[in-house]
Amino acid sequence: MNPFAFARADSLAAALAAVQRSPRAQFIAGGTNILDLMKDDVERPPILIDINALPLRTIEQRAGYIHIGALTRMSDVAAHPLIRAGFPMIAVALEESASPQLRNMASIGGNVLQRTRCPYFRDTATPCNKRHPGSGCGAIGGVNRMQAVLGTSEHCIATHASDVAVAFAALDAVLHIAHAGGMREVPINAFYREPGATPQVENVLAPGELIVGIAIPALPYGAHSTYVKARDRAQYEFALASAAVALDVRGGAIRAARIALGGVGTIPWRAREAEELLAGAPPTRASYERAAEVSLRGARGQGQNDFKIPLAKRVVVRALETVSA
Amino acid sequence: MSVPLAGAGAAQAQGLAMKGPQATAVTLTINGASRTITIEPRVTLLDAIRDYAGLTGTKKGCDQGTCGACTVMVNGRRIDSCLTLAMMHEGESITTIEGVANGDTLHPVQAAFIEHDGFQCGFCTPGQIVSAVAMLAEGHALNDETVRAQMSGNICRCGCYPHIVDAILEAGKPS
Numbered sequence: 001m002n003p004f005a006f007a008r009a010d011s012l013a014a015a016l017a018a019v020q021r022s023p024r025a026q027f028i029a030g031g032t033n034i035l036d037l038m039k040d041d042v043e044r045p046p047i048l049i050d051i052n053a054l055p056l057r058t059i060e061q062r063a064g065y066i067h068i069g070a071l072t073r074m075s076d077v078a079a080h081p082l083i084r085a086g087f088p089m090i091a092v093a094l095e096e097s098a099s100p101q102l103r104n105m106a107s108i109g110g111n112v113l114q115r116t117r118c119p120y121f122r123d124t125a126t127p128c129n130k131r132h133p134g135s136g137c138g139a140i141g142g143v144n145r146m147q148a149v150l151g152t153s154e155h156c157i158a159t160h161a162s163d164v165a166v167a168f169a170a171l172d173a174v175l176h177i178a179h180a181g182g183m184r185e186v187p188i189n190a191f192y193r194e195p196g197a198t199p200q201v202e203n204v205l206a207p208g209e210l211i212v213g214i215a216i217p218a219l220p221y222g223a224h225s226t227y228v229k230a231r232d233r234a235q236y237e238f239a240l241a242s243a244a245v246a247l248d249v250r251g252g253a254i255r256a257a258r259i260a261l262g263g264v265g266t267i268p269w270r271a272r273e274a275e276e277l278l279a280g281a282p283p284t285r286a287s288y289e290r291a292a293e294v295s296l297r298g299a300r301g302q303g304q305n306d307f308k309i310p311l312a313k314r315v316v317v318r319a320l321e322t323v324s325a
Numbered sequence: 326m327s328v329p330l331a332g333a334g335a336a337q338a339q340g341l342a343m344k345g346p347q348a349t350a351v352t353l354t355i356n357g358a359s360r361t362i363t364i365e366p367r368v369t370l371l372d373a374i375r376d377y378a379g380l381t382g383t384k385k386g387c388d389q390g391t392c393g394a395c396t397v398m399v400n401g402r403r404i405d406s407c408l409t410l411a412m413m414h415e416g417e418s419i420t421t422i423e424g425v426a427n428g429d430t431l432h433p434v435q436a437a438f439i440e441h442d443g444f445q446c447g448f449c450t451p452g453q454i455v456s457a458v459a460m461l462a463e464g465h466a467l468n469d470e471t472v473r474a475q476m477s478g479n480i481c482r483c484g485c486y487p488h489i490v491d492a493i494l495e496a497g498k499p500s
Contacts, residue, residue, distance in 0.1 A: 003346035006366035006412050010341075018341050032408045035369070036389050048366065049341070050413055075402075099478025100460065101396055101405045235477035 001038045008050040012212065016180045018049050020208045027051050027210055029071055029107035032098075033114045041124050042115075042131055056109075056212055059083065065174075065215040070109025074164070075100070077108050087171060087216060089225035089244045093163040096229045099236045109211040112165045112175070112188070113203070116158035117238055119143065129155045130199040137199075145304040146238070149312075150296070151266035156199030157302060159263060160192065161238055166262035167227055168214065169270045170244040176213035177205065185215075192267035221248035221256065228319040229262070230311055239263030241312035243295075243319040247283070254278045254287070257320075259295060264312045271295035274316070283324045285317065292316035344412060351412055355380065356424025366412055371395045373411035374421055382422035382451045386480070393479035396452040396459075397421050403459035405478070422451035425458055433500075434458050437492035445483035453479045457493045467497045 009015035019025045025047035028034055037043040056069035059080045066082050077083055078094035094103065097111075106114075115121065120128045120138035127136035139147050139157050147157040165188065173188045191203050205211070216222075225246035231237040242262035248255040257278040261269040274291040281287040292313035299309045344351075345366035352361045355378055362377040371388070374380050374397065383406060386394035390408040397406045398420040425432045434457045437443070444450040456479045465471050472490045481489060 001367040004366055005343050005345045006410065007341035007343045008413075014341055028410070028413070031410060031413065032390055032405075035408050035410070038367075039389065047343075048410075050410075052413060099390075099393065099405075100463075100475055101393060101403050101456065101478045102390055102408070104402045105404045105409060235474050 001035070002041070002044050004045055005047045006050065007047070008053055010053055012054055012178055012210075015049050015051050015054065016178060016208060016210060018047070019210075020180045022047050023207050025049055029110045030073070030102075030105040032102050032106045033110060037115060037122070040122050042122055051210070054212075062215075065217045067176075068108055068214045068216065070176075070211045070213050071107045074098070074103040074106050074108060074111060077164075078103070085223065087167070087219070087222045087225060089167040089170065089222075089227045089246060090164060090216070093167040093227040093229075093242075093244060096227065096235075097163045108164070108214060111162055112168065112191075112214070113205070113211070114161050115202075117161045118147065118158035121158055130158055130195070130202075133198070133200045140302060143304065144302040146240070147302060147305050148266045149264050149299040149301050149305060149308050150261070150269050151194040152300065152302075153195045153197065153199070153266075155197055156195035156266065158195070158199065158266060159238075160265060160267050162268065163227065163229065163239060163242060163262055165192075165268040166242060166260045167225075167244040168216070169268035170225075170246060170258040170260035171216050171219060171222065174215040174217070175211050176215060177209050178212045179206065179209045183212075188214075188268070189270055195266050219246065219258075221246055224248065224323050225258070226319055226323050228315050228322060230315050231263075241308050241315045243312070243316045245316070245319040245323055247278075247320065247323045249283045249324055252282065254281050254283050257291070259291065259316065259320075261295060261312055261316070264296075264299070264308050271316075273297065278320075285321065288317045288320040289313075291320065351415055353378065353411060353414060353419060354417065355419045356421060357418075362411075364411055366410060368411050369407050370397070370399075370409045370411045370414055370419070371406035374406060374419070377411075380421050380423050383455075384448055384451055386449065386452075391480070392449070392452075393456060394449050394452040396456045396479065398455060398459050401459065401462065403456050403478075420455070422455055425454060432458060434461070434493065434496040437496040438489070441488045441492040441495065443485055443488045443492040444481075445485050449479060449481045449483075453481065453489055457489075457496065461493070461497045467494055469494070 026045040056071040229242040246258040259271040384394035386392035
């Protein structure tokens with residue numbers, strides 16, 4: 001790692017002010033992602049502001065939503081009774097992420113900001129438009145088995161790596177963001193940016209802003225939800241394809257559905273067309289297969305990752321069958 | 326690379342005490358003993374434990390959070406010490422493999438690893454044992470499947486997994 005200066009912030013105002021005054025400074029929470037990237041020379045912040053002392057570690061029921069403090073660790077979110085009872089898809093997505101050690105370290109706010117695992121992004125000897133805009137994309141025409149099939153551009157096909165962000169996308173979570181002038185709220189489905197011609201711009205977070213909490217709006221059928229993740233080994237691996245789904249089935253018909261896909265998109269991929277198709281349909285495999293087909297509409301493989309398209313469809317069907325069983 | 330010290334000064338003006346990039350004194354509590362070491366901010370907890378505190382039981386395998394050889398407990402929770410900065414853990418209680426036994430009496434997990442031959446080369450073993458000690462305290466249902474899942478953050482390239490699982494299941498039995 002390159003040398004850097006370090007300070008522990010004792011208040012939100014001090015943390016925000018420190019980064020505002022030194023725009024290349026970065027916040028550090030769990031550190032599992034940024035330190036890894038700093039060791040690989042992908043990130044070179046001159047200053048790290050440790051925000052772990054800030055009081056952002058609670059999970060509470062508020063009017064109309066559950067609020068998760070951004071510094072709550074993945075393991076603590078997954079274990080929380082409000083999450084386990086109300087939104088099992090969040091708990092499953094977290095427990096199927098990373099390793100127990102990393103889940104004890106990584107913050108939920110950092111998780112949604114984690115960078116892609118694309119090997120070209122992480123290897124400074126190769127071209128990458130996300131890491132070094134204009135240098136080209138090594139993955140297009142290169143090793144692309146793990147890359148995205150949805151939301152790609154001719155400049156970038158990197159997959160968004162987070163599992164729980166897929167659940168958050170399905171649940172219409174809202175990010176609470178602090179900046180020196182106050183607070184703002186951004187729906188997670190308006191937070192991420194597809195790569196387009198600017199893959200280095202991954203979200204709408206402005207320099208100096210800090211995610212301080214994540215709100216999960218009440219969803220009566222959130223208890224009927226799950227997360228299904230297909231990967232190369234049973235534990236401790238990123239998704240090849242995953243699906244976060246929730247189903248409201250009453251009187252023999254689907255009243256409403258939520259579907260979001262992971263492992264296949266450049267951003268957590270909400271499948272609204274599939275949700276609309278399911279509303280009013282019978283809870284049958286045929287319905288789920290139609291929804292899966294629509295979920296992958298527009299998907300484009302790069303050769304090595306073509307398999308993700310049929311795999312993701314099967315994952316959607318499996319997830320819907322699991323929650324309706 | 327040069328570090329803009331103006332940035333550090335600005336943060337100080339906001340009430341933040343800036344450390345580094347030069348080495349400064351940091352006090353860590355490791356296995357109940359307070360140790361003051363002089364380190365740069367970029368020193369990971371793993372390197373601080375091994376190279377500055379001299380406790381070399383904790384191993385550096387991948388140095389990127391993949392293998393679990395560096396597992397230690399901080400305030401009783403297992404973490405990968407390679408992906409965190411030592412300076413982030415002042416005032417916290419750090420437990421390494423050297424702090425697991427009670428004097429000359431092995432921890433039940435250590436004894437079970439010997440009994441079940443839960444290692445071959447031994448490099449991953451300190452991380453496996455510390456991880457298992459913390460895992461048992463987490464209160465998971467104990468069976469082959471859950472132990473394998475909950476120990477998935479600790480890689481053994483000798484492939485001693487069946488014996489490791491047996492050792493943990495035995496250590497986790499109600500006494």
